[in-house]
Amino acid sequence: xxxxxxxxxxxxxxxxxxxxxxxxxxxxxxxxxxxxxxxxxxxxxxxxxxxxxxxxxxxxxxxxxxxxxxxxxxxxxxxxxxxxxxxxxxxxxxxxxxxxxxxxxxxxxxxxxxxxxxxxxxxxxxxxxxxxxxxxxxxxxxxxxxxxxxxxxxxxxxxxxxxxxxxxxxxxxxxxxxxxxxxxxxxxxxxxxxxxxxxxxxxxxxxxxxxxxxxxxxxxxxxxxxxxxxxxxxxxxxxxxxxxxxx
Amino acid sequence: xxxxxxxxxxxxxxxxxxxxxxxxxxxxxxxxxxxxxxxxxxxxxxxxxxxxxxxxxxxxxxxxxxxxxxxxxxxxxxxxxxxxxxxxxxxxxxxxxxxxxxxxxxxxxxxxxxxxxxxxxxxxxxxxxxxxxxxxxxxxxxxxxxxxxxxxxxxxxxxxxxxxxxxxxxxxxxxxxxxxxxxxxxxxxxxxxxxxxxxxxxxxxxxxxxxxxxxxxxxxxxxxxxxxxxxxxxxxxxxxxxxxxxx
Numbered sequence: 368x369x370x371x372x373x374x375x376x377x378x379x380x381x382x383x384x385x386x387x388x389x390x391x392x393x394x395x396x397x398x399x400x401x402x403x404x405x406x407x408x409x410x411x412x413x414x415x416x417x418x419x420x421x422x423x424x425x426x427x428x429x430x431x432x433x434x435x436x437x438x439x440x441x442x443x444x445x446x447x448x449x450x451x452x453x454x455x456x457x458x459x460x461x462x463x464x465x466x467x468x469x470x471x472x473x474x475x476x477x478x479x480x481x482x483x484x485x486x487x488x489x490x491x492x493x494x495x496x497x498x499x500x501x502x503x504x505x506x507x508x509x510x511x512x513x514x515x516x517x518x519x520x521x522x523x524x525x526x527x528x529x530x531x532x533x534x535x536x537x538x539x540x541x542x543x544x545x546x547x548x549x550x551x552x553x554x555x556x557x558x559x560x561x562x563x564x565x566x567x568x569x570x571x572x573x574x575x576x577x578x579x580x581x582x583x584x585x586x587x588x589x590x591x592x593x594x595x596x597x598x599x600x601x602x603x604x605x606x607x608x609x610x611x612x613x614x
Numbered sequence: 615x616x617x618x619x620x621x622x623x624x625x626x627x628x629x630x631x632x633x634x635x636x637x638x639x640x641x642x643x644x645x646x647x648x649x650x651x652x653x654x655x656x657x658x659x660x661x662x663x664x665x666x667x668x669x670x671x672x673x674x675x676x677x678x679x680x681x682x683x684x685x686x687x688x689x690x691x692x693x694x695x696x697x698x699x700x701x702x703x704x705x706x707x708x709x710x711x712x713x714x715x716x717x718x719x720x721x722x723x724x725x726x727x728x729x730x731x732x733x734x735x736x737x738x739x740x741x742x743x744x745x746x747x748x749x750x751x752x753x754x755x756x757x758x759x760x761x762x763x764x765x766x767x768x769x770x771x772x773x774x775x776x777x778x779x780x781x782x783x784x785x786x787x788x789x790x791x792x793x794x795x796x797x798x799x800x801x802x803x804x805x806x807x808x809x810x811x812x813x814x815x816x817x818x819x820x821x822x823x824x825x826x827x828x829x830x831x832x833x834x835x836x837x838x839x840x841x842x843x844x845x846x847x848x849x850x851x852x853x854x855x856x857x858x859x860x861x
Binding site for chain 1: 635638639641642643644667668669705707747748749750752753754755756757759760763764767770771774804806807808809818821822825826829830831834835838841842845846848849850
């Protein structure tokens, strides 16, 4: 996984000093692209910038996004960090070593939640893989910039150990925006045929997202899913017409 | 290398906040023994301790030494960090993986110099091996606590990989039979709603199989796909009834 193809996404960071320290950690490990979702207003204060020793350009070039969904729209692999050791979570080393094939030639987003609470469940659900840093259970919670450093360090090491590029970057992968559009279409279709509970469609959608994300679909495959969803909707129209005829 | 056999030695740290953050990083990675050589007097201030969230006992138990020589007297392996990529320097991973043999049954001291200047030459000379974190040449200098974290993290991972297996073999995976049954159900459903060409359903099914196989679905996920197929079939029944009504 090349450091050039990585975006660091900090979601609702509360302490400007942590953002600044994360910028420094990024630059230490050769990363430069930062997205901030709802950053704190005080981030522009001189004290915050002063902590980003020599990494001001990372902070200054950060893009501000209104939502996590927007921030990761262009990524083909969205990796969300979790302080909980979810059974399915990858280690940072797995991400560094296996993420390349999953991301294809596209970009990887490394997503970090707020210091105190971590990512919300709806935000974790937007992530294709979850990453947990194997910290000690007695004090599992890393400082935000420390967590950024560990992931960036593993990715840097993995990139350094790779031989010169072979030009073999695997198949083109669908972006998060492609996948979410397919899931939106599926949601409409599956609601229409009564497969989803309208009160709680999220759980099954999250499972379908997990399945798709693990597969790392190509753009062709997400189009196929969207076509399928349209066809189900059309069939559901038939059901509705039938219900009308029955009534 | 067992975390229990490690001592972290901070030589003339200048900023109390860095020492506190180093304590937190140590505790995150399961390390507890800290030596301080000529620490700053302000280290006992509440502000410094406040930064050592949940790692006060590391700070409180720290031993103060008059010199590096004293601090490392009990170690069988003394590893000194250097910001310069000395040709003989080990990487943190080499230290974690090869250090055990070098340390024997004794203790290993991980030595970190002052934030601004690093270890003096006479201090580096006291170290048995030098360790350099492979940071980016554009901004090679890590924050002190970040450097502590990287070494502690590598040692923790190495120790975890040597630990007996936890029986964690990953999630149960669906068998080929499960996957094929799901694809059979999908084929019927997608034919019923006119999504597949009855003369050549195979191509799209092969693509869906490829997608599923790459994902490595769990039994739960293949059941979910089968439920979805049944619901599409049901919807298709509505279409057929509607067609009958139209005819």
